[in-house]
Amino acid sequence: MSTSTTSIFTFVAQQVSIYFGIPMLIAGVIGGILNIIVFLSLQTFRQSSCAFYLTIMSIFNTGLLVAGLFSRIMISGFTIDWGQSSLFYCKFRLFFLNTFTLMSLICICLATIDQYFATCSYPRWQQWSNFKLAYRLIIAFVLIAILHNIQYYLFYNHIQLPITGKISCIITNDIFAKYVSYWFNLVFIGFLPIIITVFFGSLAYYNVRQLTYRTLPLVRRELDKQLTVMVLVQVATNFFTLTPFNILSALSLNKSIMSDQIVACSNLEHLLQIEFQTTFINDEPFKLGQLSLLSHSISYIDTCKFIFNEFIANNNKTLFIDQHTLKLIFNCTQYDTFAWELVKSIRSLSQSSCP
Known part of the structure; x- marks a missing residue:
């Protein structure tokens, strides 16, 4: 690719980061705050475990915008990368970014499962949808996410690139790098949340359609419908936005393996030429x-x-x-x-x- 073409793509990426990224950041933060206010101000939502999951998800989504999108705007739009100058920022940016991402997806999974239990016709299964259990699960998963992502603090370090001489914030442990690429990115925050939410979201949708044939208070029926619609909209959004990204990530891993093989043969041939010819x-x-x-x-x-x-x-x-x-x-x-x-x-x- 020519230098002029590369410069054009760099300029376009910079303009997109500035003129699309900043409005998205502002609108996303305002929308997240409004979601939190709505869920906390209405008494019907304050008594719902599903609404509690959605509230916590909104908090983590807002933090994700600040930790992820804001830093990306600074890097791509203004070529300001604090991760190169600060080792603390290098480590903790990735820690917070992946913790917020993981917890956001966990919350939507729990909200979808909870709404399935809440709309289920079996009273025994409806007992699994309660605020006390939701509170305990959130605390447990927050602790698990923190302990899991502390590895980003341990294994991300400053490395000076041999060609450019620039400082880069990268993983310095090969085992952890493979785990992040093949398990964390593709499974835990990739295809697994999509499978869980689509499966239980479909079951919750089926249960809601059966509510008209069951004897329930009108307020409870409308609340279940509203929460189910909220959950299904979020499930559909995650499906159509995350699935292409996950597929491209999987293909890029396979492409990198193939490119490594090509580079391997080329490097070996070059070395033998130097040594023996x-x-x-x-x-x-x-x-x-x-x-x-x-x-x-x-x-x-x-x-x-x-x-x-x-x-x-x-x-x-x-x-x-x-x-x-x-x-x-x-x-x-x-x-x-x-x-x-x-x-x-x-x-x-x-x-x-x-x-």
């Missing part, structure tokens, strides 16, 4: 000597990467190699005589982590 020294003893140097400079072997120590470069260099390439190196016998000497030399290394 030197234009001014091309005799086999020299190449085998370079191979021995390369072999003894490998710190450890992983299924995804080789890490070379300072014997090759002034600072550590990582060479990404996919599993297919590793299998070719250690198992394939379709090499010529000289190439097979290369394979046999590398085979002497530890292979405990190889596929």
Whole structure:
């Protein structure tokens, strides 16, 4: 992509962040505050456990706008990233952002399940819809969310990028990075809340349609209808906004795996060209000597990467190699005589982590 095209996209993203992001932030915060006022001012809502869940969800949504959208506007719209200058902000921004996101989705899940129990025709199941249980569940899930997301404080750190030299706020633990990508983003705040809310929302909608055939006070019937409509609107909004994002996230993970394999083969080929196809020294003893140097400079072997120590470069260099390439190196016998000497030399290394 040309520099001019990149500049155009950057400018467009900046303008969108400013002229769409700021009105969305203001409208969202005002709307969240109005939701809280409505739920707390009306007595019928104050006595409903479903309305309690929606109130807590509005609080977390408002906090999510401030912690997430506001910082994104500053980064994309005004190129001001406090996460680069402050390690405290780097850690706690992600902590609060993911805690608010997780709790918002938990609240809509609990509200949908609660409304299903509240509209159920079985009195025994209706007992599960009560304010006391809702209060305890919110406290429990808040504690769980805080303990879960404290990992963002532990594993997010400042790293200086080797190419640009800029400070970046990124995850420094590979295991936690994989957990966030494959479990937290795709499951816990991805497809799982959508499945739960759509399933129980459909059941609650069916129960509400049966209310006309049941003997209930008019106030209770209308309250159940209003709350069910509120919940279903939120469920539909989450479904149509989060589902495309989750699908794209899943596809991007698969795309990154494929791109890693392409980069792996390219990096391996480039390294071998440097070590074994030197234009001014091309005799086999020299190449085998370079191979021995390369072999003894490998710190450890992983299924995804080789890490070379300072014997090759002034600072550590990582060479990404996919599993297919590793299998070719250690198992394939379709090499010529000289190439097979290369394979046999590398085979002497530890292979405990190889596929």
